[in-house]
Amino acid sequence: MFSIPVFLESLVPLFWAARFTLLISVGGIALGLVIGTLVCAAGLSPSRALRNFAALWVSFLRGVPLLVQLLVFYYSLPLIGLDVPAMVAAIVTVGICASAYISEIWRGAINALPRGQAEAAVAIGMAPTDVWRRVILPQAVTMSLPALINELILLVKASSLVSVVGILEITRASQAQAATTFRPLEVYLAAACIYLVINLCLAALGRWLEHRTAV
Amino acid sequence: MQASAVEIRNVNKFYGPFQALKDVDLSVPAGKVTCLIGPSGSGKSTLLRCINFLEEYDSGEIRIDGRLIGYDAPGRKMSGRALREMRRSIGMVFQQFNLWPHMSARENVAEGLIRVRGLSKTEAGARAAEALAKVGLADKMDNHPSRLSGGQQQRVAIARAIAMEPRLMLFDEPTSALDPELVGEVLTVMKTLAAEGMTMVVVTHEMGFAAHVADRVAFMERGELVAADTPDRILHQPQDPRIQSFLRTYHERNSF
Numbered sequence: 001m002f003s004i005p006v007f008l009e010s011l012v013p014l015f016w017a018a019r020f021t022l023l024i025s026v027g028g029i030a031l032g033l034v035i036g037t038l039v040c041a042a043g044l045s046p047s048r049a050l051r052n053f054a055a056l057w058v059s060f061l062r063g064v065p066l067l068v069q070l071l072v073f074y075y076s077l078p079l080i081g082l083d084v085p086a087m088v089a090a091i092v093t094v095g096i097c098a099s100a101y102i103s104e105i106w107r108g109a110i111n112a113l114p115r116g117q118a119e120a121a122v123a124i125g126m127a128p129t130d131v132w133r134r135v136i137l138p139q140a141v142t143m144s145l146p147a148l149i150n151e152l153i154l155l156v157k158a159s160s161l162v163s164v165v166g167i168l169e170i171t172r173a174s175q176a177q178a179a180t181t182f183r184p185l186e187v188y189l190a191a192a193c194i195y196l197v198i199n200l201c202l203a204a205l206g207r208w209l210e211h212r213t214a215v
Numbered sequence: 216m217q218a219s220a221v222e223i224r225n226v227n228k229f230y231g232p233f234q235a236l237k238d239v240d241l242s243v244p245a246g247k248v249t250c251l252i253g254p255s256g257s258g259k260s261t262l263l264r265c266i267n268f269l270e271e272y273d274s275g276e277i278r279i280d281g282r283l284i285g286y287d288a289p290g291r292k293m294s295g296r297a298l299r300e301m302r303r304s305i306g307m308v309f310q311q312f313n314l315w316p317h318m319s320a321r322e323n324v325a326e327g328l329i330r331v332r333g334l335s336k337t338e339a340g341a342r343a344a345e346a347l348a349k350v351g352l353a354d355k356m357d358n359h360p361s362r363l364s365g366g367q368q369q370r371v372a373i374a375r376a377i378a379m380e381p382r383l384m385l386f387d388e389p390t391s392a393l394d395p396e397l398v399g400e401v402l403t404v405m406k407t408l409a410a411e412g413m414t415m416v417v418v419t420h421e422m423g424f425a426a427h428v429a430d431r432v433a434f435m436e437r438g439e440l441v442a443a444d445t446p447d448r449i450l451h452q453p454q455d456p457r458i459q460s461f462l463r464t465y466h467e468r469n470s471f
């Protein structure tokens with residue numbers, strides 16, 4: 001029989017574990033934004049070496065599953081004498097992985113802008129930094145918002161993978177809970193509800209942002 | 216002798232192996248309207264875009280008020296700063312308007328005044344309002360481009376250019392993307408500018424505009440500047456068979 005009290009009881013510790021899930025996804029997307037922007041800039045730069053580097057970065061990170069990246073990263077750190085907390089390793093890996101996708105999101109948005117947008121700015125004598133800051137980026141950000149929110153939702157779900165390096169986020173916490181209560185269905189259903197609530201909130205945030213920036 | 220605002224001498228331009236401009240020579244008199252006509256693909260846009268160096272010409276010279284644009288010396292590119300300095304005084308209006316959709320009409324016009332001319336926001340806003348009033352859009356200043364008709368958008372684009380107080384205006388088929396009933400309002404604004412003595416180079420398929428407003432008409436074909444003369448001599452008594460055949464096609468297409 002499905003026990004509603006067990007379901008409700010599991011919600012509390014899992015909600016507590018959600019802070020790690022959020023920390024990893026938000027930290028990951030923040031780091032991913034920084035690195036992804038740099039990689040995108042490298043990919044659009046006139047230097048061939050930088051462009052090749054960006055292409056390599058993106059194809060490697062998109063081509064290897066996040067789980068494998070996590071394990072490789074986590075187990076290679078001690079080799080180079082770094083002893084970082086599992087949490088830091090997790091955020092860095094998730095962030096690096098996200099950077100590949102974010103860089104592609106930016107590139108897609110920038111390429112989708114009609115060339116005339118920048119030309120009109122260049123023609124009145126605007127400097128390249130102003131063309132980027134005032135004409136290209138504001139539009140690219142607006143266009144990318146749905147894809148970026150989508151990426152953040154994917155990260156929330158992908159963060160369940162970091163349980164392999166021992167972080168007690170929602171998925172790992174529910175596994176532990178299920179093992180002690182012998183009530184897997186109630187516990188995992190509670191976990192599912194929490195993921196759902198988080199992602200519905202993010203989707204709502206996304207719609208609100210889109211609405212605010214719409215022209 | 217009339218002063219030339221733009222002197223084009225022996226200009227050649229290649230896209231890979233394809234030669235888009237062949238030894239083009241043209242003088243654009245100051246304070247006058249010069250129309251560039253010719254069949255599609257003849258190099259009109261390319262030539263126009265070389266005048267403000269949006270397109271780099273490969274050899275020859277283009278001088279704006281006597282000053283070489285794009286190069287310091289043959290083969291040596293001008294610095295970005297010097298080029299921007301020259302572009303400030305050359306307005307350009309595009310076929311597709313190219314307004315910035317995330318800014319209101321007024322912001323579109325003010326942007327260049329703020330970033331390029333260094334005006335304060337208030338000052339730029341006031342000048343933008345004046346420029347928009349001049350093109351008849353005083354009541355649409357706060358609309359974003361998506362809330363404007365094509366003709367209104369193109370008038371905002373003209374206001375954006377004239378607010379910079381250019382000495383020369385370049386138009387690339389400014390009415391080609393417009394519904395026929397919206398062409399008139401844009402041409403009217405252009406005629407006003409012409410009457411005020413603005414130097415204008417206009418690529419156009421509007422032969423009526425060329426005939427009635429232009430002081431000079433230049434005809435291009437296959438990258439060559441075939442002839443430049445008074446509208447009457449190009450449009451009504453053309454000597455060159457290439458112009459005759461172009462006009463025949465034009466008249467056939469426009470008579471139904």
Ligand SMILES: Nc1ncnc2c1ncn2[C@@H]1O[C@H](COP(=O)(O)OP(=O)(O)OP(=O)(O)O)[C@@H](O)[C@H]1O
Nearest residue numbers: 230231233235253254255256257258259260261262
């Ligand atoms: N970026 C480019 N790369 C290669 N070829 C180009 C490029 N731009 C223009 N061309 C070629 O140069 C020639 C002249 O083009 P241009 O756009 O100047 O013609 P146009 O006279 O303005 O024609 P239209 O009336 O159709 O606008 C065309 O044959 C065109 O295909």
Ligand SMILES: [Mg+2]
Nearest residue numbers: 259260261388
């Ligand atoms: Mg053209």
